[in-house]
Amino acid sequence: xxxxxxxxxxxxxxxxxxxxxxxxxxxxxxxxxxxxxxxxxxxxxxxxxxxxxxxxxxxxxxxxxxxxxxxxxxxxxxxxxxxxxxxxxxxxxxxxxxxxxxxxxxxxxxxxxxxxxxxxxxxxxxxxxxxxxxxxxxxxxxxxxxxxxxxxxxxxxxxxxxxxxxxxxxxxxxxxxxxxxxxxxxxxxxxxxxxxxxxxxxxxxxxxxxxxxxxxxxxxxxxxxxxxxxxxxxxxxxxxxxxx
Numbered sequence: 322x323x324x325x326x327x328x329x330x331x332x333x334x335x336x337x338x339x340x341x342x343x344x345x346x347x348x349x350x351x352x353x354x355x356x357x358x359x360x361x362x363x364x365x366x367x368x369x370x371x372x373x374x375x376x377x378x379x380x381x382x383x384x385x386x387x388x389x390x391x392x393x394x395x396x397x398x399x400x401x402x403x404x405x406x407x408x409x410x411x412x413x414x415x416x417x418x419x420x421x422x423x424x425x426x427x428x429x430x431x432x433x434x435x436x437x438x439x440x441x442x443x444x445x446x447x448x449x450x451x452x453x454x455x456x457x458x459x460x461x462x463x464x465x466x467x468x469x470x471x472x473x474x475x476x477x478x479x480x481x482x483x484x485x486x487x488x489x490x491x492x493x494x495x496x497x498x499x500x501x502x503x504x505x506x507x508x509x510x511x512x513x514x515x516x517x518x519x520x521x522x523x524x525x526x527x528x529x530x531x532x533x534x535x536x537x538x539x540x541x542x543x544x545x546x547x548x549x550x551x552x553x554x555x556x557x558x559x560x561x562x563x564x565x
Contacts, residue, residue, distance in 0.1 A: 337522035338515045341463070341535040342470075348539045352471065353478075355543070357550040361495050362479045371494065372429045374549035376436035379420045381545070384446030385468060386413035391453035392461050401517050408469075408510060419501050423494045439553040445541040452534060459521035464534035466518050469511040471542045476502030 342349075352358070357374070360366035389409035396402035423429065438446070452464040480503040501507070522531055 336519040337463070337528055337531060338466070338470075338519050340528070341466075341532055344532060345467075345536050345539045348536065348543055349471070349474070352475065352539075352543045352546065355546045355550070357546040358475060358479065361498070364493075364495060366495065368428070368494075369430045370550055370552060372424065372432070373552045374546075375420045375424055375429075376432070377439055377442045377545070377549060379424075380436065380438045381442050381446055382412045382420070384450055385465070386410075388446075388449040388453040388461075388465055391450070392458070392465060395453075395458050395461070397458060397521070401520075404513055404517060408514070411510070419497070423497060426494060428494045437559075439548060440555060441541070441544045441548045441553055445538075445545060448537065448541065456534065457530070459518070459525060460530045460534045462514075462518045462521045463531040464538050466514050466535060467538040467542050469507075469514040471539060472502050473508050473511040477508070479503070 357366065357370070361371070386409045389405050389412060393402045393405035393409060396405055424432075449464055453461045456464070476499055479499045518531075522528060525531070
């Protein structure tokens, strides 16, 4: 049962996640309009761009798994700890395995060289790991939620609109990506993550830190696809070039 709103006892307080989803509608509209996602659904996305995205996502998932593991260690009960720990395993092993399969399938161009984190990837991973390690548990849980929820939402809509890709067969790399994130198991995990965040938020007097954490991660979700399209890299190399 929803708690009663002390200001208006007739109306129950809406769950935090429902409020957060509504407050980030403009960010999700920007995600919906990403050219990367539109072209992925149409099957016209440059294969080199998709390789760059997968390479960055592999790096991201390793960091996301660490953030989830930190969250598991700070969870308030064994059920929440078990879920976050299982999600950390899924990010580090299951999803990374999918990316490795796609990168090694021969359907994408060869790598230009060893992958390194782009500015956006490094920023997103650093934000999540720092939040999971230092912020209060409810704030940390709100920060990791968009990766579950936004991906599930995007994949479900792509599964309805990406006919050209899905009709190409299950071995098409874009079709495999859509199918993985539109799988019922992934949607179930997203629903559990939402429930745990709502449980963590229940009874808190100040939800603004949770809203900020959720919105910041959603902004990074948008940036991740936007910068992947342009194959974002650092403007200067890490090491100075050798003298001629």
